Amino acid sequence: MTDPISSAGATAFSGLYAQSLRMKIIAENIANAESTGKTPGADPYRRKMVSFQDTYDEVKDANTITADMSGLDKTPFRTEHLPGHPAADKDGNVKMPNVNMTVEMTDMKQALRSYEANLQVIRQGRDMASSLVDLLKG
Amino acid sequence: MIDALRAIGSVATPGASPVQGGSMVKDIGDFAKQLANTIQQGENAGIAGVQGTMPVQQVVQQVLEAERAVTTLVSVRDKAVSGLLELTRMQV
Numbered sequence: 001m002t003d004p005i006s007s008a009g010a011t012a013f014s015g016l017y018a019q020s021l022r023m024k025i026i027a028e029n030i031a032n033a034e035s036t037g038k039t040p041g042a043d044p045y046r047r048k049m050v051s052f053q054d055t056y057d058e059v060k061d062a063n064t065i066t067a068d069m070s071g072l073d074k075t076p077f078r079t080e081h082l083p084g085h086p087a088a089d090k091d092g093n094v095k096m097p098n099v100n101m102t103v104e105m106t107d108m109k110q111a112l113r114s115y116e117a118n119l120q121v122i123r124q125g126r127d128m129a130s131s132l133v134d135l136l137k138g
Numbered sequence: 139m140i141d142a143l144r145a146i147g148s149v150a151t152p153g154a155s156p157v158q159g160g161s162m163v164k165d166i167g168d169f170a171k172q173l174a175n176t177i178q179q180g181e182n183a184g185i186a187g188v189q190g191t192m193p194v195q196q197v198v199q200q201v202l203e204a205e206r207a208v209t210t211l212v213s214v215r216d217k218a219v220s221g222l223l224e225l226t227r228m229q230v
Contacts, residue, residue: 006203013199020195122202129206136213 005125007062012125014057014064015118021067022050022111026104033099037087044087045097047073073098166214173207180204 025048035045049071057064075098083092183200186192 009199009202013195016195017193020193126202126206130209133206133210133213136217 002061003129005129007060009122009125010057010060010062011064012118012121014066015121016115018052018065018067019111019115019118021069023108025050025069026108026111029099030101030104033097033101033104035097036085036094040087041089042087042095044077044095045099046077047075047097047099049073166218169214170211173211176207177204180207 029047032045036042037044048069051068051071053066053068054063055066056062077095077098079093080096081092082088082094085094088094180200180203183192183197183204187194187197187201
């Protein structure tokens with residue numbers, strides 16, 4: 001039998017890790033917000049999406065979270081009229097990534113909030129465990 | 139009680155002979171062994187963290203667990219030692 005506070009910690013730590021992966025994907029999306037193709041009519045960078053799943057960790061006896069980073073945003077690309085661009089088609093239009101900065105910024109804020117919440121769970125669990133062990137003293 | 143102390147001591151000093159004794163002594167010994175294992179994992183995580191081969195979250199998790207294991211082990215040992223001292227103060 002594992003300690004429930006320790007299990008709670010394991011869950012919260014998996015939450016921290018999942019949010020870090022989410023940050024990684026957001027960073028990739030923001031960095032590639034203007035990444036186009038190289039040849040005429042080529043597809044630009046497609047926005048990546050993170051989805052979270054709940055998984056059972058047998059060692060820790062806790063339900064943890066894993067992040068799946070393989071998802072791609074299927075919304076259509078926006079186009080810009082840039083006739084001199086290497087990726088411009090015969091009409092001079094260039095397909096631009098389907099990354100929306102506002103969405104990315106909101107996502108980042110959400111990742112930060114979730115990260116802080118998980119940190120708070122860890123802090124609280126530590127306080128509970130250490131005050132329990134303190135009973136042995138004195 | 140002395141056996142119990144020895145059980146903790148045998149974990150603290152690697153290579154020491156296992157302790158023979160009652161079930162309480164064995165329980166404390168098992169508990170201490172489990173904690174020693176956690177401490178070892180914490181140390182390994184620390185090294186992996188320095189090398190950058192493990193995510194920081196995992197490093198912190200393992201090191202915190204090791205810290206908790208150490209404080210618990212020390213508290214249990216202190217309790218056992220104080221019990222022993224109590225015995226030595228007995229009126230004869």
